[in-house]
Amino acid sequence: MNILLIDDDIVDIKSIQRSISAEHSGYMLTEANTAEQALNLIENDNFDVILLDYMMPKMNGIEMLLELKRRSWLNKMAVVMISNEHSESIILKSIDAGAQDFLLKSEVTAGQLKRALLQAKKRFELEKKLVDSYQQVKELAENDHLTGLYNRYYFGEALQRSIIANRTYRANLAVMQLDLDNFKNINDSFGHDIGNTLLQEMAVRFKGILKQNDLVARIGGDEFAFILTSFSSPLYIERIAQRILTLVTHPVIIEQRHIHVTGSIGIALHPLNGHTAEDLMRYADIAMYRAKQLGKNKACLFEDNMERDFQRKYRIEIGLRHANEHGDLAMHYQPIVDTKTRQVISCEALIRWPNAKIATNPQEFMNIAEESRLINSLGRWIIETAIIEQTTISKKLGYEIIMTINLSPLQLRDHDLPAFIQDCLTKHSSKGENIVFELTETALLESDNSVHHSVSAIKELGCLIALDDFGTGYSSISHLLTFPIDIVKLDKSLLDKVHVLPRYYHILKGLSHMLHQLRISVVAEGVESAQQVAICSELNIERIQGYYFSKPMAQCSLYVTIQDLNKRASNLN
Structure with missing residues (x-):
């Protein structure tokens, strides 16, 4: 086991050296007297466990843990906090910051240290498995398995965060929804496998056109949504929408077939059209359906009268369903x-x-x-x-x-x-x-x-x-x-x-x-x-x-x- 001891007290260092040597278990111990020295060692070597003194000059143990976490190193090794001071508050702070265990220096014996190191390493492995499992579940929950894009859930969360940031910096934000026109005909005519391949190709094209801070997600069967930030004029968004429509219309060659499809895009702007994620998604959806009504293969910016038209159509649809069911x-x-x-x-x-x-x-x-x-x-x-x-x-x-x-x-x-x-x-x-x-x-x-x-x-x-x-x-x-x-x-x-x-x-x-x-x-x-x-x-x-x-x-x-x-x-x- 490769161990890094971070401590500035020579007496404590010698005591821990003796305890580890007494076990004759093949442990390899490296010492560091300062946090800076320790960080350099960690960067250039792989350690299984860190024995970290709580009271260190310039940077104490908790601050050291936070620095390891910031550098994403904390998920690569176990940490046992050691201290001459016994306090429940210190123990809890250490565990909350990422340590796997806590030991009093005065109570360290060869056997206890060995158990602590083994338990910390095992606890770290279990925690890592739990974190990896969580990441897998999180990825499944946030990503579309077919295209690899984010899904509707993640898109909604990201849009909420973007709106908050937009309010802070008083910038512009646009939501675009794109629906592939008559996509059902592709599935009916060529089969779902070709339809899925077409969706995957569209996802690749969409990711290639966006800036670093922009986002695209697949939010439905043949529906995609975009978050666009950092623009000065709605004309920019309309140009991007036209570029996306051009990408869609380029034929996709699948199994030696040239598949042609078009798309319809609806656009809603924050804060011009709405102030919440729900409003922006709804308005972009309304504008998208208006684009379809105008002949498809078009992009349409939301206008206030569209909401009135949408509400009217919605009430007519509800009434028509009732009339159909009740004769x-x-x-x-x-x-x-x-x-x-x-x-x-x-x-x-x-x-x-x-x-x-x-x-x-x-x-x-x-x-x-x-x-x-x-x-x-x-x-x-x-x-x-x-x-x-x-x-x-x-x-x-x-x-x-x-x-x-x-x-x-x-x-x-x-x-x-x-x-x-x-x-x-x-x-x-x-x-x-x-x-x-x-x-x-x-x-x-x-x-x-x-x-x-x-x-x-x-x-x-x-x-x-x-x-x-x-x-x-x-x-x-x-x-x-x-x-x-x-x-x-x-x-x-x-x-x-x-x-x-x-x-x-x-x-x-x-x-x-x-x-x-x-x-x-x-x-x-x-x-x-x-x-x-x-x-x-x-x-x-x-x-x-x-x-x-x-x-x-x-x-x-x-x-x-x-x-x-x-x-x-x-x-x-």
């Missing part, structure tokens, strides 16, 4: 008329929320349903309710009415959706040929394998597929070729512009001709005047829908309205 939603139906016969041949099912406590419209609350993932359960209720109404109204009228049902992009990623539709058709004795599912072009723009699979599977059930909002600016002819489209619904804006810009007449004429060549039926939406009906008839648009014939109506009024429209059509013919 407070209703379906309305708008007739679609055959252009030649003016007979009602189909209806579009449209959801309504008649008793909403917050004034909202279907477009707003259905967007919120998508963002909150409520759309899957709500969408299934819409599908089944509309299919039930299709069979009910057909029996009343004595002929088959076709029912049109809207599907959102998220519903199309539900692998079980086709099976659910099949169950509804069987359960309610409805035929697939009498059900049309409307898709938006934005859904097809984000298409992946799951969307193609769902559309094809629904088509195999005999159902028809309609492409809605055609001509709104997203139109792509390729969708008509890559998806089994049966019907195209021309957006209301095209028909509205015919009288303002005559060339729109020729655009409509060209679209109608092209679609008929592809054997795709055409429906004109938003028909509100006899003149528009006449234009649709001239252009051979087979079906028309709009307020000219009927507004959307509740189920209880639908049968009477259809009968009335059919009667008027018979009189015209």
Whole structure:
């Protein structure tokens, strides 16, 4: 055992030398008369145990322990404090400062010293194991096992400390939250192993761009958060955010695949936007969702009105969940008329929320349903309710009415959706040929394998597929070729512009001709005047829908309205 004795009393040194020599146990003793001399020896040699005199000139034993701790040397060796003074206070101070044991010099014998040294060394080993175990647990508690970044817990603690420091130095601090756009599609398309590798690569990129005092953490599945300090202007933060977005968009090559992904960033500033860690995290999160709403692959700085918008959306979401669970939603139906016969041949099912406590419209609350993932359960209720109404109204009228049902992009990623539709058709004795599912072009723009699979599977059930909002600016002819489209619904804006810009007449004429060549039926939406009906008839648009014939109506009024429209059509013919 390699022992360092630190003592300035020659008599005490000789006594301890005799006690150690009496054991003949292979102990190696080195003496130091001052703290400075001892520190030099410790720096250049490895000692198992230090015998440290409590009363030393210039630096006493406690101060020596604190210096060893400051230099991180105290966790490398055991320490036994020795003293001529017996005091419980001194003993406790020594133990608290890091000593493993305490001995009175007057009571030191060869056997007692040996036991003290062995016990101190063993106690030190046990303490070291405990410290190492604590460090492992601490690392597990504070670090993300997948990426090696800090986790949400550590990020929150670090943010609290940064805010306190920021108040002291009156500096600036920014919190950024980044979410990878449509990351679920990566996992669904390529598997979770590739998704995990992508996250690991993003972590490496993020760490490489930050300054020494900045911090990045993974706080969720595909969510990262940053603490940025020491900047003079929000413009600097926006530049950093843009650099991070550029890093994200660079393709990642995994298993010879080029994986492309984008991100959305929300930014909150201290003290401009908030004064607590909770507020800054919440505001950065709100700003991030605003960035997604603006089209993704963007960075957005928090503004006060975002909080009001967020609270409104939150209240609508809570109310919508309650309405969905308690049957407070209703379906309305708008007739679609055959252009030649003016007979009602189909209806579009449209959801309504008649008793909403917050004034909202279907477009707003259905967007919120998508963002909150409520759309899957709500969408299934819409599908089944509309299919039930299709069979009910057909029996009343004595002929088959076709029912049109809207599907959102998220519903199309539900692998079980086709099976659910099949169950509804069987359960309610409805035929697939009498059900049309409307898709938006934005859904097809984000298409992946799951969307193609769902559309094809629904088509195999005999159902028809309609492409809605055609001509709104997203139109792509390729969708008509890559998806089994049966019907195209021309957006209301095209028909509205015919009288303002005559060339729109020729655009409509060209679209109608092209679609008929592809054997795709055409429906004109938003028909509100006899003149528009006449234009649709001239252009051979087979079906028309709009307020000219009927507004959307509740189920209880639908049968009477259809009968009335059919009667008027018979009189015209």
